[in-house]
Amino acid sequence: MIEYRNLRIALLGAGAVGAQVAALLLEHGDELASRVGAGLELVGVAVRDLDAPRSTEIPRELLTTDARSLILGADIVIELMGGIEPAREYLMLALNSGADVITANKALLATHGPELFEEAEQVGAQLYYEAAVGGAIPIIRPLRDSLAGDRVHRILGIVNGTTNFILDRMDREGDSLEEALAAATELGYAEADPTADIEGFDAAQKAAILASLAFHTTVPLDMVHREGITAITHEQVRSAREAGFVVKLLAVCERVTDPETGVEGVSARVHPALVPQSHPLAAVHGANNAVFLEAEAAGSLMFYGAGAGGIQTASAVLGDVVSAARRHVIGGPGVAESTNADLPILPMSSVVTRYQITLQVADRPGVLAKIATLFSDHGVSVEAVQQSVRPDAAHGSAAYPGHSIPEPTATLVIGTHEATEGSLADTVVALGASDAVVEVTSVLRVEGTV
Ligand SMILES: NC(=O)c1ccc[n+]([C@@H]2O[C@H](COP(=O)([O-])OP(=O)(O)OC[C@H]3O[C@@H](n4cnc5c(N)ncnc54)[C@H](O)[C@@H]3O)[C@@H](O)[C@H]2O)c1
Ligand SMILES: N[C@@H](CCO)C(=O)O
Numbered sequence: 001m002i003e004y005r006n007l008r009i010a011l012l013g014a015g016a017v018g019a020q021v022a023a024l025l026l027e028h029g030d031e032l033a034s035r036v037g038a039g040l041e042l043v044g045v046a047v048r049d050l051d052a053p054r055s056t057e058i059p060r061e062l063l064t065t066d067a068r069s070l071i072l073g074a075d076i077v078i079e080l081m082g083g084i085e086p087a088r089e090y091l092m093l094a095l096n097s098g099a100d101v102i103t104a105n106k107a108l109l110a111t112h113g114p115e116l117f118e119e120a121e122q123v124g125a126q127l128y129y130e131a132a133v134g135g136a137i138p139i140i141r142p143l144r145d146s147l148a149g150d151r152v153h154r155i156l157g158i159v160n161g162t163t164n165f166i167l168d169r170m171d172r173e174g175d176s177l178e179e180a181l182a183a184a185t186e187l188g189y190a191e192a193d194p195t196a197d198i199e200g201f202d203a204a205q206k207a208a209i210l211a212s213l214a215f216h217t218t219v220p221l222d223m224v225h226r227e228g229i230t231a232i233t234h235e236q237v238r239s240a241r242e243a244g245f246v247v248k249l250l251a252v253c254e255r256v257t258d259p260e261t262g263v264e265g266v267s268a269r270v271h272p273a274l275v276p277q278s279h280p281l282a283a284v285h286g287a288n289n290a291v292f293l294e295a296e297a298a299g300s301l302m303f304y305g306a307g308a309g310g311i312q313t314a315s316a317v318l319g320d321v322v323s324a325a326r327r328h329v330i331g332g333p334g335v336a337e338s339t340n341a342d343l344p345i346l347p348m349s350s351v352v353t354r355y356q357i358t359l360q361v362a363d364r365p366g367v368l369a370k371i372a373t374l375f376s377d378h379g380v381s382v383e384a385v386q387q388s389v390r391p392d393a394a395h396g397s398a399a400y401p402g403h404s405i406p407e408p409t410a411t412l413v414i415g416t417h418e419a420t421e422g423s424l425a426d427t428v429v430a431l432g433a434s435d436a437v438v439e440v441t442s443v444l445r446v447e448g449t450v
């Protein structure tokens with residue numbers, strides 16, 4: 001039996017992920033030690049309440065409410081408390097005391113990442129965060145290491161399990177958004193307050209992290225355009241299916257050249273989008289996550305699996321523990337983030353995308369021509385128009401002047417060619433204001449087409 005020097009590991013937080021990390025470290029510590037070349041000793045677990053029920057049994061003598069003392073005696077600190085403070089303060093304390101740190105805290109990284117990375121670089125420590133995006137799915141290390149020699153062009157990610165579960169239920173079970181959300185809550189996917197998931201805040205934090213890593217820059221959270229799924233209707237999901245699409249909440253991170261100014265930069269955005277049923281992301285069901293990326297040399301790659309869950313996320317945390325511990329054995333400085341790419345973060349209006357717009361229009365001569373003019377006035381080229389007439393539809397307020405019978409309306413589904421988000425958005429505003437249009441019933445971007 002080889003005798004190893006023990007590395008002292010402090011765990012902060014013993015909730016869904018933390019309790020699983022503690023259990024796996026205690027159970028598989030010897031096996032991991034042989035992979036690392038050093039013993040891994042869980043020296044303590046900082047909790048708020050010593051007597052709170054936990055999903056796994058943690059020996060009472062390991063529990064403490066004194067996180068600061070625990071941190072100061074550790075070689076590796078794992079933060080699984082969540083939230084901004086005191087997580088930020090504890091990680092800074094850990095880095096300053098010479099410890100390497102591991103966190104799953106996307107909210108903290110998306111808002112205070114640069115400060116933490118800079119501190120880690122200053123003190124020559126490591127900061128690992130594989131669990132922060134895509135849970136168990138390896139995506140941070142592939143971007144940071146495996147693809148460091150390539151040039152990533154674009155990332156399309158399903159990075160929030162709760163919203164993917166909801167949209168998938170609406171598509172495959174015919175649920176309304178409310179019914180699907182209730183099912184997500186019952187199954188434990190959605191939080192008691194699901195706002196961060198359904199309004200896209202969680203996905204936006206992950207988009208900021210992915211875009212920063214992929215493009216070797218810093219993408220501030222407030223530069224990530226964000227739309228959630230709360231306005232998505234059952235009707236939109238059903239029509240999407242009929243037209244060969246599925247609705248997904250996507251994080252889109254890409255290199256962008258503003259067509260008007262010629263400025264090259266990057267953008268990150270989160271919004272619902274129509275994805276062709278033939279795209280690999282369309283086959284991501286339930287609460288799973290996937291990150292589809294396109295790189296110059298590697299071509300298309302997809303990373304798929306469990307984006308959440310206590311034990312699944314613990315797998316990513318333990319991978320980081322092994323990496324951090326190996327460097328303790330080998331020595332040398334930590335891996336610095338490369339954030340020196342000279343790429344501005346461009347606003348949403350510079351992004352080039354495609355829209356699918358559904359309109360209720362008055363069914364009378366000249367309406368189509370009027371609508372076509374609105375598109376061309378904004379420099380937007382129409383790719384396809386589909387019309388269905390519902391003469392009996394007393395939709396909206398349109399009525400023949402002076403008559404009580406409602407004017408017949410038609411449904412127009414208009415797919416555009418690529419155009420800047422700015423001109424597409426202006427076109428939608430002009431459509432809404434036109435007397436030819438009774439109602440703009442749906443506007444969705446189309447992503448993942450070639
Ligand atoms: N649950 C998942 O599937 C998942 C997936 C990926 C990433 N994450 C991230 O992992 C982190 C932990 O998530 P979780 O689901 O385990 O959360 P959780 O709420 O289940 O657990 C957090 C635990 O930390 C404890 N805590 C909070 N503040 C503390 C303090 N000051 N001192 C000591 N303990 C404190 C809480 O009491 C709680 O037990 C979060 O940053 C989360 O975003 C979670
Ligand atoms: N609430 C998140 C957890 C994982 O970060 C989700 O639904 O994906």
Ligand code: NA
Nearest residue numbers: 130133135137
């Ligand atoms: Na991950």
